[in-house]
Amino acid sequence: MDHKPVTIRDVARECGIALSTVSNALAGKPYVSKETRQHVKEVAERLGYRASSVARALRTNRSFTIGVLIADVANPAFPDFVRGVEDVAIREKCSLFVCNTDGDIERQIWHMQSLLGNRVDGMVLISQHVDDDRVRDLLDNGPPHVTLQRRSPRFDDDYVGSDNVGGITEAVDHLAELGHTRIGFVRGPMGSSTAQERLEAYRAAVSRLGLDADPELVFDGDYTMPTGHRAGRFFLALPRRPTAIMASNDINALGVIDAATEMGFDVPDDLSVVGLDDIALAAYGRINLTTIHLQKRAMGVAAAELLMKRVRAKRRGQSRIMTFPTHLVVRGTTAPPAKAPKPRS
Amino acid sequence: MDHKPVTIRDVARECGIALSTVSNALAGKPYVSKETRQHVKEVAERLGYRASSVARALRTNRSFTIGVLIADVANPAFPDFVRGVEDVAIREKCSLFVCNTDGDIERQIWHMQSLLGNRVDGMVLISQHVDDDRVRDLLDNGPPHVTLQRRSPRFDDDYVGSDNVGGITEAVDHLAELGHTRIGFVRGPMGSSTAQERLEAYRAAVSRLGLDADPELVFDGDYTMPTGHRAGRFFLALPRRPTAIMASNDINALGVIDAATEMGFDVPDDLSVVGLDDIALAAYGRINLTTIHLQKRAMGVAAAELLMKRVRAKRRGQSRIMTFPTHLVVRGTTAPPAKAPKPRS
DNA sequence: TTGTATGCGTTATCAC
DNA sequence: GTGATAACGCATACAA
Numbered sequence: 089m090d091h092k093p094v095t096i097r098d099v100a101r102e103c104g105i106a107l108s109t110v111s112n113a114l115a116g117k118p119y120v121s122k123e124t125r126q127h128v129k130e131v132a133e134r135l136g137y138r139a140s141s142v143a144r145a146l147r148t149n150r151s152f153t154i155g156v157l158i159a160d161v162a163n164p165a166f167p168d169f170v171r172g173v174e175d176v177a178i179r180e181k182c183s184l185f186v187c188n189t190d191g192d193i194e195r196q197i198w199h200m201q202s203l204l205g206n207r208v209d210g211m212v213l214i215s216q217h218v219d220d221d222r223v224r225d226l227l228d229n230g231p232p233h234v235t236l237q238r239r240s241p242r243f244d245d246d247y248v249g250s251d252n253v254g255g256i257t258e259a260v261d262h263l264a265e266l267g268h269t270r271i272g273f274v275r276g277p278m279g280s281s282t283a284q285e286r287l288e289a290y291r292a293a294v295s296r297l298g299l300d301a302d303p304e305l306v307f308d309g310d311y312t313m314p315t316g317h318r319a320g321r322f323f324l325a326l327p328r329r330p331t332a333i334m335a336s337n338d339i340n341a342l343g344v345i346d347a348a349t350e351m352g353f354d355v356p357d358d359l360s361v362v363g364l365d366d367i368a369l370a371a372y373g374r375i376n377l378t379t380i381h382l383q384k385r386a387m388g389v390a391a392a393e394l395l396m397k398r399v400r401a402k403r404r405g406q407s408r409i410m411t412f413p414t415h416l417v418v419r420g421t422t423a424p425p426a427k428a429p430k431p432r433s
Numbered sequence: 434m435d436h437k438p439v440t441i442r443d444v445a446r447e448c449g450i451a452l453s454t455v456s457n458a459l460a461g462k463p464y465v466s467k468e469t470r471q472h473v474k475e476v477a478e479r480l481g482y483r484a485s486s487v488a489r490a491l492r493t494n495r496s497f498t499i500g501v502l503i504a505d506v507a508n509p510a511f512p513d514f515v516r517g518v519e520d521v522a523i524r525e526k527c528s529l530f531v532c533n534t535d536g537d538i539e540r541q542i543w544h545m546q547s548l549l550g551n552r553v554d555g556m557v558l559i560s561q562h563v564d565d566d567r568v569r570d571l572l573d574n575g576p577p578h579v580t581l582q583r584r585s586p587r588f589d590d591d592y593v594g595s596d597n598v599g600g601i602t603e604a605v606d607h608l609a610e611l612g613h614t615r616i617g618f619v620r621g622p623m624g625s626s627t628a629q630e631r632l633e634a635y636r637a638a639v640s641r642l643g644l645d646a647d648p649e650l651v652f653d654g655d656y657t658m659p660t661g662h663r664a665g666r667f668f669l670a671l672p673r674r675p676t677a678i679m680a681s682n683d684i685n686a687l688g689v690i691d692a693a694t695e696m697g698f699d700v701p702d703d704l705s706v707v708g709l710d711d712i713a714l715a716a717y718g719r720i721n722l723t724t725i726h727l728q729k730r731a732m733g734v735a736a737a738e739l740l741m742k743r744v745r746a747k748r749r750g751q752s753r754i755m756t757f758p759t760h761l762v763v764r765g766t767t768a769p770p771a772k773a774p775k776p777r778s
Numbered sequence: 779t780t781g782t783a784t785g786c787g788t789t790a791t792c793a794c
Numbered sequence: 795g796t797g798a799t800a801a802c803g804c805a806t807a808c809a810a
Contacts, residue, residue: 141550143803167506186531205486451797488787
């Protein structure tokens with residue numbers, strides 16, 4: 089097999105009719121006779137004709153492709169967002185270019201340029217840099233886009249996010265109710281709007297509840313397990329240890345727990361830990377992580393729908409923002425603080 | 434912004450030279466004068482020109498896109514394969530269409546048709562159906578492809594897999610050395626060459642070591658956690674329970690462990706469990722799963738390289754097969770069997 | 779209802 | 795060195 093795709097011209101020749109009639113027949117135009125259409129369809133089928141999306145895209149200026157920029161496929165939370173996007177992509181007969189950026193801006197720009205070159209109909213940016221000048225330039229001169237889980241403070245992008253404030257508030261309330269007063273907080277990467285919102289929500293809750301507002305209780309981190317590990321070691325080495333930690337995400341929370349275990353602390357007896365994302369494995373028995381649930385797939389769906397609306401509209405109207413509710417899932421990593429702080433081991 | 438991409442014609446007009454010269458200049462053709470090239474580059478840059486991959490693909494019959502079919506992004510093992518593919522895709526300046534099939538053949542066919550319509554240069558099939566007639570038809574009339582982790586017994590595809598026999602053999606040896614004689618085996622989906630190979634390796638090892646070859650020790654399953662759970666319940670409800678279980682993959686192993694825990698059995702004291710894949714979380718403290726390590730990312734790289742070679746060659750030469758070594762990573766879910774079988778709870 | 783002609787943005791061929 | 799021009803496969807305006 090030499091892989092020479094059969095073209096609409098081949099079909100026309102085989103049918104002995106004009107090329108445009110084949111096109112019309114296949115496109116379901118109403119003014120094609122029943123017999124012609126039937127015949128064309130049969131021949132197309134027999135010849136294995138498949139319209140070239142490439143040629144169609146060139147002609148119609150619509151590629152039926154969407155670019156998805158994702159920070160890290162390896163993070164279990166991200167594929168869920170992508171699944172949501174894919175759900176609507178399939179519905180809309182679009183294909184997905186999926187690009188990993190590792191949170192690296194050069195890599196992100198490289199991918200974005202490639203997507204623009206491919207003339208994607210739109211882009212979904214999941215946890216990407218959205219405020220950088222070069223990114224902005226690409227965004228402004230490109231097709232419609234939606235940001236997911238990270239928002240620019242300076243630009244009005246369509247945006248889908250979750251109720252960070254509500255989530256963190258609920259988590260801190262939960263910990264406070266259990267009796268914790270010193271709650272450590274691992275903040276996400278600088279430059280992430282989501283991380284920023286969460287930090288502010290934490291501070292507000294701490295203040296409102298009259299908890300310990302010691303600045304050393306905020307650890308500058310990111311969303312990785314090693315960072316969680318370092319955060320855990322840091323917090324637990326403090327002269328006055330926190331008895332609970334709000335992590336930046338689930339993976340990060342696992343790092344915290346690992347560190348605690350290594351240092352001889354029991355979770356949740358000596359240290360409560362709350363994650364965020366509610367990845368599938370958080371519910372798994374041995375992990376059993378208390379965490380803030382995000383409607384990841386639904387958010388992916390919403391982002392893609394917003395995008396498709398934009399693609400169809402062609403006009404640059406008022407930007408839309410969607411915020412999804414979150415809820416705390418209490419599992420086994422939170423408990424009341426130990427009465428007497430455990431001596432350091 | 435109306436998102437009207439600037440074309441090569443715009444650049445030519447702005448430069449006041451012929452369109453084809455712009456093309457030549459940008460393409461780095463040797464016979465363009467230094468000054469012209471420089472000027473063209475400047476203008477192109479200033480205008481924000483980005484060549485249309487769509488038009489180029491139509492003209493050159495090379496899209497610089499690769500289709501990746503994946504059984505399930507949500508399974509933590511798959512993204513690793515994709516990462517490997519992406520590594521070489523970036524090197525080769527290709528973009529990736531990533532498609533989830535959920536192991537569903539209709540979905541797979543839908544995606545494959547879409548990929549063919551997009552005129553991808555090649556396809557990587559990760560754990561996909563490769564023996565179905567319709568799939569075969571698409572494959573035969575399409576661009577080059579490589580199968581990864583699943584192989585057709587009837588067709589000579591380029592194939593990248595891991596040493597299933599070696600992996601399972603090592604795992605069963607390990608369990609036998611610990612003193613286990615009744616080892617349950619959760620087999621992967623029917624129709625998966627990989628699953629089949631593993632089953633045969635298990636049987637061979639059992640036979641060679643003189644272990645219990647009771648057919649009820651083989652559970653027909655798949656790669657999901659719920660199935661692992663069912664397998665666990667099944668095995669542990671047997672009048673003569675196995676003392677160790679070789680799962681079909683890590684996620685499946687976690688299901689087995691969950692079931693065991695629910696039924697009051699301790700892992701590894703009452704039941705040893707071995708997984709397969711070595712997903713990142715397998716090493717995580719609370720999971721600490723003994724498992725067979727697969728070089729997932731490297732396999733993805735190898736598959737993509739094989740594919741690119743094929744894409745460049747254009748000829749349909751001898752098919753190539755690559756098998757990656759595996760190794761057992763002994764962690765905390767395997768131990769010698771309890772002396773006296775624990776009474777059922 | 780069907781056919782003809784044109785153009786989408788490139789690259790390639792061949793004159794100049 | 796440079797510049798017309800054709801062609802890739804399709805959709806569409808328009809003619810028949």
